């Protein structure tokens with residue numbers, strides 16, 4: 001993976017480079033620099049703690065969009081075994097922006113789905129930047145109904161900049177497809193675990209995001225609208241994303257306070273892109289723990305709890 | 319049923335306005351100058367070209383329900399600024415001026431009413447209140463309307479007029495989509511009958527939730543109905559949108575609404591539909 005450095009990461013990356021160089025120099029020239037290296041490493045550790053504990057909301061949005069951040073399939077291969085991908089909505093097409101399949105979680109069969117972004121230009125286009133079309137939402141629903149039929153839990157990973165805004169998407173009923181999923185997911189008779197792993201943009205995310213437990217990674221964002229689009233409408237200036245991100249309160253910390261998500265999944269220091277295995281291990285721990293806590297709830301109760309969970313969301317006076 | 323096809327595309331650019339004061343009003347569809355009283359008598363539908371003017375929730379209540387039958391519920395429910403949201407204006411200021419200008423508490427009214435003596439649960443949105451946007455109040459009121467219909471085993475009718483979710487309530491406004499959809503799922507599972515009426519405009523978060531989840535979808539002629547806004551789509555694809563894109567006729571042709579009904583025939587259509595399933 002190429003080196004991509006966000007502005008606020010630069011001092012850290014530079015210090016890391018210096019340490020690497022010093023270590024190489026010590027070996028080559030056979031000089032004793034252990035104390036000096038240790039001093040720099042302590043400084044690096046403190047700098048990282050300091051930087052990443054004080055990220056503002058816009059910086060977290062940037063981390064959520066980090067080009068090296070692990071995507072759905074990176075997690076799938078680390079969390080599950082025996083993943084069998086399945087395709088198509090059986091009505092119109094297969095949507096590569098959504099991957100779906102059967103897999104085992106600690107040996108137990110589950111249904112997995114999630115939006116997939118691309119890494120290279122070619123992959124990005126193929127995956128449509130993780131923006132689903134109506135056939136993607138219908139593919140997701142078809143796969144979830146398969147889970148219901150065979151009484152298997154559903155695990156969903158969310159990472160999308162939004163549902164695709166195109167002519168074809170409207171012709172094929174983007175709004176209806178998302179609405180239908182909200183409706184069907186709210187009475188699906190099997191456990192649904194949702195993990196927001198990167199970007200959670202609006203109806204495009206929620207369209208596969210109704211569940212019993214909503215988990216969110218520390219540096220992911222989830223909002224009714226992207227900060228840029230919000231800025232373009234309310235500030236009439238799409239470069240005011242920093243202000244919009246603050247106003248929208250879209251981080252995992254914000255959302256747990258608002259009661260929208262159930263748990264925040266801590267990421268490796270510096271973000272999930274720095275340690276895929278560690279990030280995936282954490283995600284898996286949370287999925288397993290949450291699935292265990294709802295696995296034995298009878299379907300009718302599970303559905304009633306799910307409806308009540310969303311029923312509680314809202315602030316008003318009367 | 320008349321679908322109005324605009325002959326001169328230049329007129330479409332004009333911003334839709336609420337009914338202006340004065341004796342006369344110019345039709346946005348055909349440019350005809352119409353006597354206001356005559357327009358009111360014609361359900362705010364142009365006498366020459368059938369253009370449907372935007373009307374208030376109050377107008378829909380008197381057009382669609384039997385006289386004096388509407389009993390509003392949850393009328394005191396109001397939005398709160400739980401995020402301390404501020405863009406170029408503070409959210410409480412936006413709310414205050416919307417309340418003053420419209421005399422409404424938020425963008426929807428719900429209650430019980432009658433259509434040709436038949437009791438129904440009725441919800442009607444109002445575009446004049448912050449663009450008919452859906453925040454906590456709209457979501458909660460829709461959810462309660464669904465529950466009233468469920469408890470009393472009555473048909474549910476919701477008239478939508480909205481630009482989508484209310485940004486000033488961020489993620490909570492998004493969650494109203496799940497809240498309303500989940501209540502409709504339970505209502506539907508128990509045999510409830512829901513008619514969704516889509517007026518100009520019905521877009522974004524509302525189209526992607528309760529407006530598209532009816533047993534029957536009725537659109538008013540010429541209404542803009544869609545998920546993504548035309549401006550966003552145009553920007554994304556970098557080309558002009560086809561004539562009539564996302565309008566009622568487009569939704570009918572693509573299979574997302576059951577019928578396009580002129581406002582003047584809306585009440586009788588509702589009456590016929592309701593009697594099919596409830597008599």
Ligand SMILES: [Zn+2]
Pocket residue numbers: 345346347348349350364365366367368369
């Ligand atoms: Zn006219």
